[in-house]
Amino acid sequence: MADEKQEQRRAHFADDPAAGPLTTDQGVTVDHTDDSLQAGERGPTLMEDFHFREKLTRFDHERIPERVVHARGAGAYGYFQPYESCAEFTRAAFLQDPGVQTPVFVRFSTVQGPRGSADTVRDVRGFATKFYTSEGNYDLVGNNMPVFFIQDGIKFPDFVHAVKMEPHNEIPTGASAHDTLWDFVSLQPETLHMMMWLMSDRAIPRSYRMMQGFGVHTFRFVTAAGKGTFVKFHWKPKLGVHSLVWDEAQETMGRDPDYNRRDLWDMIEAGEYPEYELGVQLVPEEDEHSFDFDLLDATKIIPEELVPVRPIGRMVLNRNPDNFFAETEQVAFHTANVVPGIDFTNDPLLQARNFSYLDTQLIRLGGPNFPQLPVNRPLAAVRNNQRDGYHQSRIHQGTSYSPNSLGGGCPALAGADESAFRHLTERVDGQKIRKRSPSFTDHYTQAALFWHSMADWEQQHIIDAFRFELGKVNAKQVRERTIGELAHIDHSLAVKVAEGIGVPAPESTGTPRPTPSPALSFENLKGDGSI
Numbered sequence: 001m002a003d004e005k006q007e008q009r010r011a012h013f014a015d016d017p018a019a020g021p022l023t024t025d026q027g028v029t030v031d032h033t034d035d036s037l038q039a040g041e042r043g044p045t046l047m048e049d050f051h052f053r054e055k056l057t058r059f060d061h062e063r064i065p066e067r068v069v070h071a072r073g074a075g076a077y078g079y080f081q082p083y084e085s086c087a088e089f090t091r092a093a094f095l096q097d098p099g100v101q102t103p104v105f106v107r108f109s110t111v112q113g114p115r116g117s118a119d120t121v122r123d124v125r126g127f128a129t130k131f132y133t134s135e136g137n138y139d140l141v142g143n144n145m146p147v148f149f150i151q152d153g154i155k156f157p158d159f160v161h162a163v164k165m166e167p168h169n170e171i172p173t174g175a176s177a178h179d180t181l182w183d184f185v186s187l188q189p190e191t192l193h194m195m196m197w198l199m200s201d202r203a204i205p206r207s208y209r210m211m212q213g214f215g216v217h218t219f220r221f222v223t224a225a226g227k228g229t230f231v232k233f234h235w236k237p238k239l240g241v242h243s244l245v246w247d248e249a250q251e252t253m254g255r256d257p258d259y260n261r262r263d264l265w266d267m268i269e270a271g272e273y274p275e276y277e278l279g280v281q282l283v284p285e286e287d288e289h290s291f292d293f294d295l296l297d298a299t300k301i302i303p304e305e306l307v308p309v310r311p312i313g314r315m316v317l318n319r320n321p322d323n324f325f326a327e328t329e330q331v332a333f334h335t336a337n338v339v340p341g342i343d344f345t346n347d348p349l350l351q352a353r354n355f356s357y358l359d360t361q362l363i364r365l366g367g368p369n370f371p372q373l374p375v376n377r378p379l380a381a382v383r384n385n386q387r388d389g390y391h392q393s394r395i396h397q398g399t400s401y402s403p404n405s406l407g408g409g410c411p412a413l414a415g416a417d418e419s420a421f422r423h424l425t426e427r428v429d430g431q432k433i434r435k436r437s438p439s440f441t442d443h444y445t446q447a448a449l450f451w452h453s454m455a456d457w458e459q460q461h462i463i464d465a466f467r468f469e470l471g472k473v474n475a476k477q478v479r480e481r482t483i484g485e486l487a488h489i490d491h492s493l494a495v496k497v498a499e500g501i502g503v504p505a506p507e508s509t510g511t512p513r514p515t516p517s518p519a520l521s522f523e524n525l526k527g528d529g530s531i
């Protein structure tokens with residue numbers, strides 16, 4: 001099965017340019033492409049030179065919008081193979097048979113910088129995988145850090161506006177050191193856990209081959225019998241996790257801005273195929289409320305001491321794309337691309353993502369037919385009543401509606417069919433409120449857990465990173481407020497960073513630390529979400 005995607009792609013390969021002379025888009029042979037047609041030796045260029053007009057028009061339209069985030073990336077094809085059947089937890093077909101390889105396409109990316117920025121910036125890295133399964137495409141759209149900056153996707157535009165280049169001068173590109181980011185961070189302490197990861201060496205991976213990946217959210221596995229289990233996804237690189245050090249990263253930015261993507265390409269060409277193990281943390285539905293954080297909060301990890309990671313399969317990347325634009329640029333990942341056996345939770349960040357990706361791709365890829373592009377096309381058959389739209393490349397025959405007594409049209413499966421996707425049956429009721437469970441307000445416990453899990457030298461790198469980044473912030477109140485927030489995580493961290501950036505050290509834990517969430521027993525939750 002692993003080569004099926006390759007075969008499908010071949011059908012889309014453009015004609016071999018060496019097979020004959022140059023033609024226009026209409027297939028008319030061209031005898032001259034260097035001089036435009038003009039009226040006399042020194043006369044004006046003539047509009048009737050259709051080859052000249054077509055050549056320039058096509059060039060003028062080569063660019064499409066870059067991704068609003070994760071604009072710079074590198075991709076590769078490969079396969080995924082489970083170690084054993086996961087039928088006990090999920091009916092997903094690609095997780096059943098250790099003899100079956102499922103083709104994948106993976107795109108690694110930086111988040112903040114534009115397409116032309118450097119690879120080795122301090123940033124989160126995207127790790128997005130498209131599984132071309134026999135039951136349709138499944139996208140695991142993750143990052144190389146297990147938590148996220150915000151808890152609710154409604155804040156995403158604010159967060160990204162603060163992170164991206166500043167609107168008046170488009171500075172900085174590719175680095176995270178500027179006032180707006182730190183202003184946002186210091187005013188939204190839910191960002192702090194992720195900021196600790198961002199200031200750590202995890203944010204400057206040595207190679208995409210040496211980087212972990214995380215689905216971040218709690219998702220759900222669903223069995224054939226309809227039983228759900230909460231699941232967190234982890235990718236672990238076979239080569240181990242390795243980072244650059246900051247001075248090296250900065251030097252590399254100048255010497256080779258393509259450092260990470262060149263490494264990925266060269267190693268695949270050399271047959272040194274990147275390999276990752278997929279692991280899962282599984283939480284039975286009954287244990288949903290047994291933690292002192294909420295499984296729906298994407299700023300929290302499930303500590304591995306509480307729920308170990310269980311390896312379930314491996315992924316090998318063994319083929320470079322043939323064309324960057326057609327494949328790496330036009331690939332469209334979407335958290336809502338799930339297959340039977342995988343489902344969502346009510347994580348408000350995930351729910352927002354489930355809206356946002358398709359929405360942005362409709363503009364980025366010019367309309368609704370981008371799933372027909374070779375890199376996005378499922379291997380599973382596509383039959384439905386969608387039609388028309390920009391860039392329609394299929395010729396649909398007959399009518400396209402259902403129910404339909406005149407022939408044509410595609411009916412939905414009858415209820416009894418087992419192969420269809422079914423959303424997990426879940427009871428949902430509640431009042432319409434804009435409020436989460438109380439543990440969503442504990443922004444410090446896990447940030448402190450991360451800090452205390454670091455070796456001395458790792459802590460020093462984090463202190464240095466804070467000094468480097470925060471030290472460049474012009475607004476004094478932003479620097480001071482951030483130090484105040486760091487004091488809630490660890491007083492000595494705050495003091496050491498403050499010393500390096502000319503801010504008075506906080507006396508103790510700064511402003512009174514907000515009450516950490518009580519070890520929540522969700523049975524105590526009242527209907528309005530309070531306890």
Ligand code: HEM
Pocket residue numbers: 066067068069070073107108109125126127128141142143147148152153154156215216217298331332333349352353356357360361364
């Ligand atoms: C793109 C990961 C949160 C909106 C991406 C990509 C990754 C990613 C890996 C690049 C996909 C590619 O290579 O093409 C994540 C993770 C998140 C997160 C792990 C949090 C856990 C969000 C949120 C939103 C969002 C909350 C919006 C509500 C987008 C958009 C793109 C994107 C609009 C560009 C997609 C495209 O143009 O194809 N994200 N993201 N992301 N993300 Fe997220």
